[in-house]
């Protein structure tokens with residue numbers, strides 16, 4: 335992949351375009367400074383033009399440093415890069431939205447982000463220091479913010495030119511509908527970024543989003559391969575699935591390439607994270623083959639509505655999105 339071609343982008347409802355393959359940058363297992371800078375620079379050299387980040391990942395300064403370095407050395411121009419950031423839960427109150435975005439821009443040392451998402455519909459009490467503010471007993475300090483008011487504040491950030499497109503993440507259908515039915519809605523969410531892979535194929539949410547011209551961006555598309563520090567080791571391992579291995583053998587592709595191809599073929603944007611140059615490259619090599627209808631059907635059949643990120647610590651939050659079927 336030398337560059338993102340037109341065919342490898344999807345149109346957004348506001349007239350902008352999103353590259354269908356992006357590089358995830360959440361790397362809680364790699365806290366050492368410099369690791370993200372190196373990985374993102376390598377990613378851009380390999381050909382990634384879409385980078386998925388967030389205030390919450392704690393490394394936007396490094397992502398920004400890498401982007402600026404690759405602009406400075408002439409590899410890319412700012413307009414070639416599509417950078418997504420996300421408004422964290424402690425910034426959902428409307429008065430804090432712009433400050434949340436400005437914190438991100440200051441870390442990145444960039445003038446605008448291409449896409450800004452409400453990271454979760456669930457609010458937490460404002461905090462500058464903590465991502466998960468809690469009381470003395472460890473109970474999370476929830477904040478039941480009106481997500482429509484948060485959305486209106488995000489619309490103002492677009493009008494101010496600080497962000498090109500706005501969207502949401504981890505919203506269920508009724509939460510999307512709340513935004514779409516806002517009496518003074520100015521901009522529709524261009525996308526909903528949710529967990530999506532063959533074990534959680536999100537068929538119903540995808541169909542709904544397509545009907546509203548909302549792009550579905552799939553996170554953890556590889557099923558978050560087990561990292562003993564981060565995952566429950568009893569979770570099913572997506573990339574070990576025999577059906578995926580079998581289909582991969584037919585195409586001379588790895589299970590990772592099969593699950594990524596499956597998504598782009600059904601119009602889902604994918605943002606696999608890898609900081610390993612070989613795997614980063616491997617994950618881009620998904621545009622030179624096609625899955626047959628039977629193979630897509632077989633992969634659809636693997637669905638088991640399995641969430642690797644159920645956010646169980648939030649089940650009693652009034653805006654918890656996963657009580658509904660979709």
Ligand code: NDP
Nearest residue numbers: 358359360386553554555556557558590606607608609610
């Ligand atoms: P992924 O499904 O992308 O899996 C990432 C893991 O897979 C890493 O450990 C990586 O290791 C490994 N990996 C990458 N490529 C391959 C390959 N070809 N074969 C085998 N293993 C591979 O999970 P993430 O949870 O990281 O999701 C991707 C991105 O989505 C995040 O980085 C983030 O940007 C976004 N996200 C958004 C969320 C939200 O709430 N909106 C929630 C979670 C994620 P290595 O680096 O060593 O290659």
